Amino acid sequence: METGIANLLGALSLAVMDRIEQGAREVVGRGGETPAALIVIGYGQGMTNDKLRRILGLSHSGTVRLVDRLVSDQLVERRPGKDGREVALYLTVKGAATRNDLLVSRISAVASLLDVLSPAETKRLGMLIRELLERQDTSELDRFTICRMCDDRVCTNCPLPTTKSKRDR
Amino acid sequence: METGIANLLGALSLAVMDRIEQGAREVVGRGGETPAALIVIGYGQGMTNDKLRRILGLSHSGTVRLVDRLVSDQLVERRPGKDGREVALYLTVKGAATRNDLLVSRISAVASLLDVLSPAETKRLGMLIRELLERQDTSELDRFTICRMCDDRVCTNCPLPTTKSKRDR
């Protein structure tokens, strides 16, 4: 195994996430999984507290309090869900705008590290990362977790495998 | 700008750091910058509270309390520094062992994602990452920050630029 290369990827990932998280905190004024929550809620219609919990990898109560904060910041609304037990989470207008700023901030943070490469090098790097992600053995939940900060406007055809993998679960 | 590739690198970085941080928490029983602190203290002779603060990007008091935790966990010792104001931080035997476990855990976390690539692909990815890091405009402090979790046993010749850059500061 090439541990030297693993180390380099670890260092790069740390640098990337430092910049993403710093920008995210400036945009939403909060840290932890709060920015990711805002992005995840914006993906879908009918996101529930419990789905969010699993995607973010938080405890149940931690997720409830996280949503409390989003609601008190007027970024998210709790509405009655289809199932009487569920709560359906929706972005407010302000929440959608903040989410948008968040995605822009994230892409520009990564791009600022990436733009030292030539277009050809960037493309080669992109293809390798795409291969790497394609071949991961990810459950559907894993996919949402990995993609919990992804920009759905620029990520057409996500490379992560969908149906197969992890014993079809 | 290729924002699609920036998005992929962001997703990969998130996946990598999720795994690194999970492993680190299991090894040291603590999160935040505590694992990185243990690694940084292990690099040098005569690490001080203030140098550590700058590398980790924490406040002064946050760093003092972080070291308090490391001391109470018997991973680090405070010794009188050369300068009468400074405190010299040293790993205990237990601290050195924990640091070692931490580095092993980190490399294996990254490797578990990386090993779906062929040796040739891995090598190409490594070269591109190396190029990417080489061309960053990093101050000396930036280098330490980016490398704050790096495995000094496997990272021979770090690609990050040393002397030039950021107006020679």
Added chain:
DNA sequence: CCGAATATGTGCGCTCCGCACATATTCGGT
């Protein structure tokens, strides 16, 4: 020699989160 700079420690409070417990709704077997 004394004020400024440097380095560390402390009181206090905030954010983010988990555990344990409580409540409400739906599902499933009889």
Added chain:
DNA sequence: ACCGAATATGTGCGGAGCGCACATATTCGG
């Protein structure tokens, strides 16, 4: 149709991690 199990959410409580403001000790520089 009914009742226990499963599902989904909310709450009391506390801990981990961190920052701000302030205090103290040591060193530097004019």
